[in-house]
Amino acid sequence: MNREEAIVNSICGRFPFLADRIYIQKDKRIFTKSLLREEFEQVIAYVHDELNFTRVSHVVGTDDGENLGLLYIFSGSEDILLILRESVPKSNPVIKSISDMYPSIVLHERELVDLFGVVVEGLPEGPHYPLPDGWPEGNYPMRKEWNPKHFNKDTMTYEEPQEKEVQKNE
Amino acid sequence: MSLIKKAIDWGTKKSPWIIHFNAGACNGCDIETIDSLTPRYDLERVGILKQGSPRHADVLICTGAVTLQTRDRLIQIYEQMSDPKFVIAIGTCACTGGIFEDCYCVTGGIDSVIPVDVYIPGCAVRPEAIISAVDKLLGSLDNDKKEGGGNYES
Numbered sequence: 174m175n176r177e178e179a180i181v182n183s184i185c186g187r188f189p190f191l192a193d194r195i196y197i198q199k200d201k202r203i204f205t206k207s208l209l210r211e212e213f214e215q216v217i218a219y220v221h222d223e224l225n226f227t228r229v230s231h232v233v234g235t236d237d238g239e240n241l242g243l244l245y246i247f248s249g250s251e252d253i254l255l256i257l258r259e260s261v262p263k264s265n266p267v268i269k270s271i272s273d274m275y276p277s278i279v280l281h282e283r284e285l286v287d288l289f290g291v292v293v294e295g296l297p298e299g300p301h302y303p304l305p306d307g308w309p310e311g312n313y314p315m316r317k318e319w320n321p322k323h324f325n326k327d328t329m330t331y332e333e334p335q336e337k338e339v340q341k342n343e
Numbered sequence: 344m345s346l347i348k349k350a351i352d353w354g355t356k357k358s359p360w361i362i363h364f365n366a367g368a369c370n371g372c373d374i375e376t377i378d379s380l381t382p383r384y385d386l387e388r389v390g391i392l393k394q395g396s397p398r399h400a401d402v403l404i405c406t407g408a409v410t411l412q413t414r415d416r417l418i419q420i421y422e423q424m425s426d427p428k429f430v431i432a433i434g435t436c437a438c439t440g441g442i443f444e445d446c447y448c449v450t451g452g453i454d455s456v457i458p459v460d461v462y463i464p465g466c467a468v469r470p471e472a473i474i475s476a477v478d479k480l481l482g483s484l485d486n487d488k489k490e491g492g493g494n495y496e497s
């Protein structure tokens with residue numbers, strides 16, 4: 174049994190529901206398929222405390238239309254990356270901040286707030302990052318439905334053209 | 344032409360002082376700009392000096408596309424410079440917006456905000472190109488005057 178399999182086995186032993194959703198993509202890369210919020214919170218605590226994945230190097234946001242996907246990349250003392258995916262519905266995109274375990278993630282979580290409109294519970298109040306000061310509320314440039322062509326940079330307002338709404342109603 | 348103006352012209356041409364402003368570059372062009380000032384190319388040996396304050400500078404060297412966050416700062420810095428002042432746009436991003444054009448927070452090249460005198464395309468530009476651009480800018484001052492330019496007193 175190599176190192177990757179040992180890690181997968183220990184995660185599956187603790188969380189049997191993950192057995193068909195965790196896979197070794199190639200050498201040193203362990204992926205999971207999308208987890209729900211509650212599952213994700215349990216797994217992350219275990220991974221941090223027991224398996225020593227104490228660093229987070231990236232958070233990637235994705236938008237598949239109905240759900241927002243979050244992809245967290247963890248590393249630890251060994252050269253193995255563990256990639257956990259979380260999925261939240263766009264209508265209620267609430268996640269819990271993991272900055273108590275990984276202090277460096279605050280910057281990434283702010284990016285999720287600004288660019289994808291994710292609501293991060295437990296994230297301290299702070300300025301816009303990386304969007305500029307004075308950016309209008311409710312505009313999330315990395316979401317699929319947001320079109321930069323409709324954004325007026327001088328007045329900082331977003332206006333969808335009228336015809337598009339007519340098409341939607343039909 | 345008054346004596347003072349003549350002295351200013353002479354001084355500007357002999358030893359232009361520059362200030363470097365990153366309006367939203369990926370840092371590629373900034374590295375090349377610094378490279379042209381450090382010993383390998385050493386612009387300082389011909390009198391081109393980097394200044395810390397826009398109030399002491401004649402030439403504003405801008406890299407990168409202008410973002411919404413830097414737009415007002417760029418205008419402020421430009422307005423703090425005393426006349427005569429010149430602007431050099433370094434890199435494709437600074438000339439046109441480059442690969443960042445139409446991004447949600449980018450207004451375009453430097454000339455979408457302030458007037459630009461010299462454009463240097465390239466991603467990233469070579470230090471030789473920067474030296475050549477400063478040289479051309481100074482050369483163009485003479486030609487400009489022949490055509491009746493140089494009335495920069497505002």
Ligand code: SF4
Pocket residue numbers: 367368369370371372406407408433434435436437441465466467468
């Ligand atoms: S021109 Fe190229 S190197 Fe220069 S700021 Fe733009 S992307 Fe970077």
